[in-house]
Each structure stands twice: as structure tokens, then as C-alpha cells.
Amino acid sequence: QKEVEQDPGPLSVPEGAIVSLNCTYSNSAFQYFMWYRQYSRKGPELLMYTYSSGNKEDGRFTAQVDKSSKYISLFIRDSQPSDSATYLCAMRGAGNNRKLIWGLGTSLAVNP
């Protein structure tokens, strides 16, 4: 079993929809949770960064961490065609030298 599981999709939604992207994990030592967005032929870019449990909001994006269920989510409100990309979750344990463990990414298409 992989340490981090992420449904690869593809996910296709109409413009304006609320998008929910999810990852599950098995290692209870993970403390830091990240979401990256990757456009075609580009490197990943850090979108959201959360420590421990709770919610974090940044504009149309909300990251949610439920450590009791070992489940993280990224919500995108009022989705736009420019949100079409692959979304990668990543996480790591405490300590500055812990390596990132990556999900495989979910491909999202927002249709005009």
C-alpha cells in the first residue's frame, strides 16, 4: 500500500463548479501537508501549505486536513478554465530534514 493515495481522475467539471480533490495517507507521523498545481509542460507550483489539522483558505482555494481520518482535501470554489491542471498532494513528518511523500496527482479539466 502506498503511503499516500490520490485518485488520478481525470475529473471534468463545468466552469463555476466547486471542485473537491482528496488524498488519503497511512503514516500518522505526517504533520505538514501541501498541495501543488502542475500545468502541462511546467513544474509543480506550491499552492497551499498546512501544518497539522484544520482549514486554510487562500482566495478561491481551501485546504482541509483531518488527521483523525488521515484525509486531506483541496476545495476550489468558482472554478475557472485556468484551474485546469494536475493537482498533487504531498506531505512529510516533523523536522526540517523529512522527505516529501507525493501523491500521483489528479488531472482536472474545467470546461467553459
Place this chain on the structure above:
Amino acid sequence: DADVTQTPRNRITKTGKRIMLECSQTKGHDRMYWYRQDPGLGLRLIYYSFDVKDINKGEISDGYSVSRQAQAKFSLSLESAIPNQTALYFCATSDSAGTVKHFGDGTRLSIL
């Protein structure tokens, strides 16, 4: 200018050739990383460096070597390329907290 620059962007070469991929960054970060990305396998860490004198193997270092020429420069070499090293290669940097924040746009490498 991009924060992390990778050269070349694309490379096609033959089995057995030695190849060097170069990475330079303007973020002033001490930590640099080399990843490869393959469909269905996601991002996998090849090598990482926490400073000029510190080089560490990642999860898939066999067949690869690296050189940290300066704080801003980190190169990846394939000593004798083989077809299963065909992949998308990314260089990345992080601050001392360990969150990988900046990726280059990747090198698409094909080995025939």
C-alpha cells in the same frame, strides 16, 4: 527570469551516452533537489543537497550522479543512459524549513 532554470528543456539521446542536466536558482536557497516524474509513478527523489558540501541519495539514485558546484547550481548526470531513464526531470529548491517551493520547468529526456 525564472527562479529555477533547467537546461536543456528537451533532449533525445542514445543508450550508453553520458548526459548532464543542469539547474541554477536565484532564490538563494541552500537546499536543492532532483526529481524524476513518470506516468503512474509520480515524482520520485533522485538526489538532494542541503548545502554545497552535503549530497544525499534519494529513493532512486542508481545510475545517476550529481554535482553541487555552488549554492546556486546543482547538476544531474546519467553516466551511461538506458531507455528506462526516459522521463521528465525536475530540479527544485526549498528553504531551511524543508518545504519544497520552487521547481524548474523540467527537462524532457528520451533515451533511444
